[in-house]
Amino acid sequence: MDIRDLDRRAVQASVDVVAEVRPGDLEHPTPCVGWTLADLLAHMTAQHLGFAAAAEGRGADLDAWRERRAPDPVRAYAVAAERVVDAFAAEGVLDRAFVLPEIGVDAPFPAVQAIGFHFIDYLVHGWDVARTLELSYDPGPDLAEAAWPIALAVPDGDYRDRPGAAFAPSLPAGPEASRFDQVLARLGRAPAHEMAALPADES
Numbered sequence: 196m197d198i199r200d201l202d203r204r205a206v207q208a209s210v211d212v213v214a215e216v217r218p219g220d221l222e223h224p225t226p227c228v229g230w231t232l233a234d235l236l237a238h239m240t241a242q243h244l245g246f247a248a249a250a251e252g253r254g255a256d257l258d259a260w261r262e263r264r265a266p267d268p269v270r271a272y273a274v275a276a277e278r279v280v281d282a283f284a285a286e287g288v289l290d291r292a293f294v295l296p297e298i299g300v301d302a303p304f305p306a307v308q309a310i311g312f313h314f315i316d317y318l319v320h321g322w323d324v325a326r327t328l329e330l331s332y333d334p335g336p337d338l339a340e341a342a343w344p345i346a347l348a349v350p351d352g353d354y355r356d357r358p359g360a361a362f363a364p365s366l367p368a369g370p371e372a373s374r375f376d377q378v379l380a381r382l383g384r385a386p387a388h389e390m391a392a393l394p395a396d397e398s
Contacts, residue, residue, distance in 0.1 A: 196337075196341065198307050198310045198311055198314060199283045199284060199288075199289075199310060201314050201338060201341050202280075202283060202310050202313055202314040202317070203280050203283070203284075204334075204335075204338060205314050205317045205318040205321065205334060205338060206243075206276050206279065206280055206317050207276075208318075208321050208332075208334050208338075209239070209276070209317050209318075209320060209321035209324065210272065210273055210276045212321050212324050212325045212328070212330060212332060213236065213239075213269055213272050213273070213324055214269060214273070215328055215330060216232065216236070216268070216269050216324070216328065220232055220327070220328060221233040221236075221268065223327050223328075224327070225323050225324070225326070225327045226322075226323045226326050226327070226384055226385075227323055228363070232324070232327050233264060233268060235320070235323060235324065235327075236268040236269075236271075236272055236324075237262045237263060237264050237265070237268065238262055239272060239275075239317070239320050240262075240263075240265065240268070240271050240272050240275045241260055241261060241262040241263070241275075242260070242313070242316065243272075243275035243276055243278060243279040244259055244260070244275050244278060244279070245259050245260035245295075246279050246282070246283075246293070246295075246309070246310075246313050247259075247275075247278045247279040247281075247282035247283075248260075248282075249293040249294055249295060249309065250279075250282040250283055250285065250288050250291065250293065250306070251282055251285075252291065254293055254294030254295060254296065254303075255294045255296060257296060260296060260297070279313070283310055283313075288306055289306045289307060290306070291306050292304065292305060292306070293305075293306055293309035293310075295309060295312070311345050312345075314341075314342065314345070315342050315345045315346060315378075315382075318334055318338060318339075318342050318378070319378070319379065319382055319384065321334065322334075322379060322384070323384075333375070334375060336373075336374060336375075338375075339373070339374040339375035339377075339378055340374055342375075342378045343374055343377065343378055346377075346378045346381040346382055347381065349381070349382065351364060351365045351381075352364075363382075363383030363384075364383055365380060365381050365382070365383060366380040366383060366384070366385060367380060368380035368381075
C-alpha cells in the first residue's frame, strides 16, 4: 500500500481525536514526559508544517519547523494536517529527497522513508492525545501492521534516556498485546491496559 495513504489515514485519525480537545484540556499532562497537551499540539502542528516544507524541498528552513502556540490550537492542527497531506500527495513527491533537520541536513532521506517516519509519529501521537483525553483510540489493524516494521527499525538502547531523545526505552507489551500495543511498547509507551504510566516519547 502507498505509504502516503497510510499516512493520510493516520493523520486523519489524529485530527478526529484532536477535534475532541477543549480549552480546559490544554494544560493536562500527556504521555510525553514534561509536556502538556498544549505543548504536544504545538509540536504536532509544527511537525506537519515542517514535513510539508521538506516535501516541497524546503526542509532545511528551520523556521518551517518552529513550534508556536496558536490561539486556536485545534483549528491550527487541522489546517496543518491538511497542508502536509496535500504536500505528500503532490505529483512527483516520491522521487524527492526530504531534508529533516532534527535528524541531520547532510543526508536527505528518500521520500518513502521520510513519510514512514511521519506516519508512525502521528499514529502514536494520536494515541498520546487520546490517552490524555481518556478516549479510546484504535487506528485499525492494517495501520498497526504497517507501523510494526518501522517501529522495529527505530534503534533502542540507553540513548533513549537522554534529554531530547525521540522515544523512551522500549517496554514489554505482554503476550496478549495487540499489534498496536506492541508498536506503542516498542516506542516507549505503556500499552493501553497497563497505563500505570511509564514515560513516553519526549519529542
